[in-house]
Amino acid sequence: MTFFLQLVVTGLAQGMVYALIAIGFVIILKCSEVFNIAQGHFVLIGGYLGFTFLVTFGLPIWAALGMAIVTAVIMGLLIERLILRPLLGEPVLAVVMATIALSTILGGLATLLWGAEYKAYHGLLPTITLKIGEISIPSESLIGLIVSVICVGILMLLFRYTKIGLAMRATAEDLQVVQSVGIRATTVYAVSWIIASVVGVIGGILLGGVSGANMDLANIGLKAFAVVLLGGVNSVGGAIVAGIILGMLENVAAGYLDPLLPGGALAQVFPFFVMIIVLIFRPYGLFGLVRIERV
Amino acid sequence: MALGIGTFQENYAQDMSIFHSPLQWGSVLVFILFLFTCPLFFSDRILTILTMMGISVISVHGLNILTGYCGQISIGHAGFMAVGGYTSAVLCAKLGAPFWAALPCGALAAGIAGLIFGLPSLKIKGFYLIMATIAAHFIIIWTIIQLHSITGGADGLSVPRAKIGSISLSSKTNYFYMVMGLTCLATLVAKNIVRTKAGRAFIAIRDNDLAAEVMGVSLWSYKLQAFFIGCVYAGVAGSLLTHYYSFASTDQFPFMDSVWYLGMLIVGGMGSTTGAVLGAVALKLLDELVTIAGPILSAAVAPQAAASLALISHGLVIIIFLIFEPRGLHHRWEMIKAYFRLWPFSHEVSE
Numbered sequence: 001m002t003f004f005l006q007l008v009v010t011g012l013a014q015g016m017v018y019a020l021i022a023i024g025f026v027i028i029l030k031c032s033e034v035f036n037i038a039q040g041h042f043v044l045i046g047g048y049l050g051f052t053f054l055v056t057f058g059l060p061i062w063a064a065l066g067m068a069i070v071t072a073v074i075m076g077l078l079i080e081r082l083i084l085r086p087l088l089g090e091p092v093l094a095v096v097m098a099t100i101a102l103s104t105i106l107g108g109l110a111t112l113l114w115g116a117e118y119k120a121y122h123g124l125l126p127t128i129t130l131k132i133g134e135i136s137i138p139s140e141s142l143i144g145l146i147v148s149v150i151c152v153g154i155l156m157l158l159f160r161y162t163k164i165g166l167a168m169r170a171t172a173e174d175l176q177v178v179q180s181v182g183i184r185a186t187t188v189y190a191v192s193w194i195i196a197s198v199v200g201v202i203g204g205i206l207l208g209g210v211s212g213a214n215m216d217l218a219n220i221g222l223k224a225f226a227v228v229l230l231g232g233v234n235s236v237g238g239a240i241v242a243g244i245i246l247g248m249l250e251n252v253a254a255g256y257l258d259p260l261l262p263g264g265a266l267a268q269v270f271p272f273f274v275m276i277i278v279l280i281f282r283p284y285g286l287f288g289l290v291r292i293e294r295v
Numbered sequence: 296m297a298l299g300i301g302t303f304q305e306n307y308a309q310d311m312s313i314f315h316s317p318l319q320w321g322s323v324l325v326f327i328l329f330l331f332t333c334p335l336f337f338s339d340r341i342l343t344i345l346t347m348m349g350i351s352v353i354s355v356h357g358l359n360i361l362t363g364y365c366g367q368i369s370i371g372h373a374g375f376m377a378v379g380g381y382t383s384a385v386l387c388a389k390l391g392a393p394f395w396a397a398l399p400c401g402a403l404a405a406g407i408a409g410l411i412f413g414l415p416s417l418k419i420k421g422f423y424l425i426m427a428t429i430a431a432h433f434i435i436i437w438t439i440i441q442l443h444s445i446t447g448g449a450d451g452l453s454v455p456r457a458k459i460g461s462i463s464l465s466s467k468t469n470y471f472y473m474v475m476g477l478t479c480l481a482t483l484v485a486k487n488i489v490r491t492k493a494g495r496a497f498i499a500i501r502d503n504d505l506a507a508e509v510m511g512v513s514l515w516s517y518k519l520q521a522f523f524i525g526c527v528y529a530g531v532a533g534s535l536l537t538h539y540y541s542f543a544s545t546d547q548f549p550f551m552d553s554v555w556y557l558g559m560l561i562v563g564g565m566g567s568t569t570g571a572v573l574g575a576v577a578l579k580l581l582d583e584l585v586t587i588a589g590p591i592l593s594a595a596v597a598p599q600a601a602a603s604l605a606l607i608s609h610g611l612v613i614i615i616f617l618i619f620e621p622r623g624l625h626h627r628w629e630m631i632k633a634y635f636r637l638w639p640f641s642h643e644v645s646e
Contacts, residue, residue, distance in 0.1 A: 115599045
């Protein structure tokens with residue numbers, strides 16, 4: 001039983017990380033119908049930015065976070081203006097390929113600037129360890145949970161009470177109506193990219209603070225797509241719930257099945273199995289908008 | 296399509312022909328002659344590059360039929376290549392099958408894998424299909440590693456040198472001849488597949504699947520056909536790759552290769568056989584350029600510059616093509632031909 005619970009708790013940690021990445025993805029998707037494959041690379045850049053500001057420049061945590069957010073805003077703006085804006089209205093493949101290419105460019109930049117090395121900056125972030133009975137809750141889990149909750153809270157307030165939030169919700173609803181009442185859709189797109197980039201970078205800093213920054217941070221992004229699909233591509237809440245479900249399922253399945261399989265490493269592909277099953281049986285996910293299209 | 300001056304089509308056969316004029320026939324023959332005399336004037340290194348280009352061209356032809364013509368986006372092409380590569384490698388290494396028999400078996404196995412992972416395409420499209428094919432790639436590679444007793448798992452599998460009859464293909468020159476022969480054949484077949492009924496059905500599905508279905512094109516059948524054909528091509532390419540190294544390893548089929556194949560298609564121009572060839576050649580040339588420039592840059596800037604140059608240059612090329620030349624090199628080539636058709640007395644540049 002302890003083994004099972006430990007697996008569940010570790011899964012929760014993993015799941016919150018997935019959810020965090022998924023949120024940024026869902027925001028861009030909702031506003032501009034762009035599938036941002038590079039979301040995991042925002043996390044990667046964030047992890048390394050954290051190293052630069054905290055260790056190389058030796059800034060205190062609040063200043064480092066501020067600097068990282070400023071960098072993220074600039075990055076989001078530049079990406080939207082230079083890559084996505086010219087591709088407005090292009091078919092899905094073109095946009096997806098552009099974001100894949102963007103992810104390789106970001107990966108290349110990270111390699112160039114930080115040498116694709118493992119950069120640790122433990123101890124600079126507050127570590128929290130919690131022990132309930134036999135089960136220890138890793139601080140990744142808690143930090144992931146806290147950051148996700150804060151991010152979602154801020155975003156919900158933004159969507160609910162600000163003018164730009166209203167514009168973003170309206171754009172997600174109907175682009176033509178938005179344009180005809182004089183809301184600038186391009187501003188909405190830019191803001192959605194800024195938000196996604198900031199969320200990704202914050203997640204990266206916190207993850208980097210716990211487990212160090214390395215190139216693997218980007219690979220988490222690929223798995224986060226399973227989360228997005230399971231939760232329904234256009235549901236922020238769904239992304240969080242699905243993240244937790246998937247993280248737990250993955251760990252429990254790996255914990256019990258890995259000893260039975262010769263090569264092990266089921267956790268690596270588990271999200272992809274979930275992805276295929278979801279896509280075949282319930283393409284709109286758990287909480288997604290059901291679009292009926294009979295062809 | 297604009298014909299050259301003085302070329303007339305007087306009957307149906309002429310209208311349907313791929314090469315319209317003696318000039319075109321001549322240039323094709325000269326090109327093929329040049330291709331097959333390459334080993335006479337080029338070093339082994341250049342032959343290796345050309346062999347790799349040939350394999351990529353075969354693979355991209357498959358992806359072009361699947362994505363460029365039928366509109367079913369696949370980012371799992373390297374996974375299907377792995378199926379073909381491993382099937383033929385296992386047949387040769389474990390069962391002692393001859394190379395000429397293992398190659399089609401590998402192609403068939405990849406085709407069947409394509410059919411299985413093509414099933415979701417009946418229900419989903421666009422981004423969801425992209426996700427399904429990405430999942431396919433990782434599931435295939437994972438399965439290969441799991442089947443340790445058959446495939447050698449993560450350690451890889453040694454494959455005996457390929458042989459056809461008594462001719463050994465172990466030398467670079469002989470292998471080059473075979474790959475080039477297969478590449479020409481694959482190009483011819485690809486060009487003709489898209490001119491058949493199935494090819495027209497693919498285009499109809501790509502352009503508007505609803506309209507195609509209403510007009511009686513069976514989406515179920517033709518989408519799966521496209522997956523099968525596309526993956527058979529991938530299987531051939533994959534098995535050529537493993538036999539070239541006479542070693543099969545999952546490292547030969549990385550996920551990023553699936554992305555680059557799609558990139559080749561974009562650079563070359565989707566939905567055009569010429570484009571598939573041009574794109575594969577162009578991106579492979581870029582690869583070589585990076586291989587040459589990388590060490591120089593590494594020495595000048597920082598040791599990791601070579602690795603980042605490869606990533607950044609490929610990403611940039613794809614983005615630049617998407618933004619400035621979305622129809623690819625093929626379209627540019629057509630524009631150049633149109634410009635020179637009436638040159639130097641052209642009144643207008645016609646499409």
